[in-house]
Amino acid sequence: MKPTTTYRKRRDLMLKKFSTVKILDDITETTRRKGIVIIYKRGRKCKIRKERLVSYILLLKMFRRGYETMEQESELYLNEHYDHSDFAYHYNKLSENAIHSLTYLFRDQIYTLINEVYLHIFDSTALSTSVRAERTRQGIRKKEKLTDKLHTMLGYDPPFQIIVVEGMLMTNHHTSDSKGGEILLKQNNIRGYGFGDSKYGTYGLIQLSEEQNIIPVFKQDKKRVRKALSAKARHRKIWNGNPKRMYKDIRGTGEVLYGAATRAGLIHTNSRRDDNRAKDGLLIGLRQNLFTYLRLLSLLELFEKLLMTQNFKNKA
Numbered sequence: 001m002k003p004t005t006t007y008r009k010r011r012d013l014m015l016k017k018f019s020t021v022k023i024l025d026d027i028t029e030t031t032r033r034k035g036i037v038i039i040y041k042r043g044r045k046c047k048i049r050k051e052r053l054v055s056y057i058l059l060l061k062m063f064r065r066g067y068e069t070m071e072q073e074s075e076l077y078l079n080e081h082y083d084h085s086d087f088a089y090h091y092n093k094l095s096e097n098a099i100h101s102l103t104y105l106f107r108d109q110i111y112t113l114i115n116e117v118y119l120h121i122f123d124s125t126a127l128s129t130s131v132r133a134e135r136t137r138q139g140i141r142k143k144e145k146l147t148d149k150l151h152t153m154l155g156y157d158p159p160f161q162i163i164v165v166e167g168m169l170m171t172n173h174h175t176s177d178s179k180g181g182e183i184l185l186k187q188n189n190i191r192g193y194g195f196g197d198s199k200y201g202t203y204g205l206i207q208l209s210e211e212q213n214i215i216p217v218f219k220q221d222k223k224r225v226r227k228a229l230s231a232k233a234r235h236r237k238i239w240n241g242n243p244k245r246m247y248k249d250i251r252g253t254g255e256v257l258y259g260a261a262t263r264a265g266l267i268h269t270n271s272r273r274d275d276n277r278a279k280d281g282l283l284i285g286l287r288q289n290l291f292t293y294l295r296l297l298s299l300l301e302l303f304e305k306l307l308m309t310q311n312f313k314n315k316a
Helices: 007-017 020-034 050-062 067-077 084-093 096-111 177-187 203-211 231-237 242-264 274-315
Strands: 119-129 132-137 140-145 148-157 162-172 192-196 214-218
Touching (some): 020 067, 050 067, 050 096, 050 274, 084 274, 096 162, 119 177, 119 274, 148 177, 148 242, 162 242, 177 203, 192 242, 214 231, 214 242
Parallel strands (some): 119 192
Antiparallel strands (some): 132 140
């Protein structure tokens, strides 16, 4: 289904309505109303509200700005000059759950504007880094680059042509794609169709999908199915029909998230701390849901104005 309004048009509408300051205000208000950021009673109080300070850090992180740039631009957005070490301190203290909660809040706001989503895409990607750590391989001590993996469950709505991050999970490279998919599926209550490549076509994930009222459309590998009475064996028999055609039409849409993250520079991190690398990866999902919500809101407001103008002309 081709979109009635192109992505470029929706993006232009968002840019006209939402400036960087306006986006910062929206994130701050959402953070404040839901109490996502934990405010400690001990220590000196911040000169400004901590919700706005954390929102500022997250927003500029999504724009791929460093702490020194945050310091240089702090007076523009915070009306106070903050040292870059203060921004690093607050980001270190920020929990991963805060980014999860903020991402899912924008997901829920998107759901209030569209119909129920029935197409769900499982995918994962590695988060590249320049950080090296010593590891022992076959008795040889050497330095290797650290790798982290981002697992996502995406919702795809064809009428509006949008991708929503419904669930995300940061793990190390030892967690398989199918195990990450099982964790995400247990954390979310969804229904419809689940799409994924051959790495997701395991016995466990296919069985769990059926138990969760999800029709699995996972690409079949060439390995022989050992369990003849399993759910995987049943889906193997019907794979060459409608499931294969649906997979070719839908599965590639999930790469939109990682393409956008690559262009924004978020697919790479220089953080040395494990928790900070995880938060850097979770920012990919937060950025997707935030800008999807803003583009969708701008588009719907345009439709409302056009409808009001048409009704006015009809009455006249």
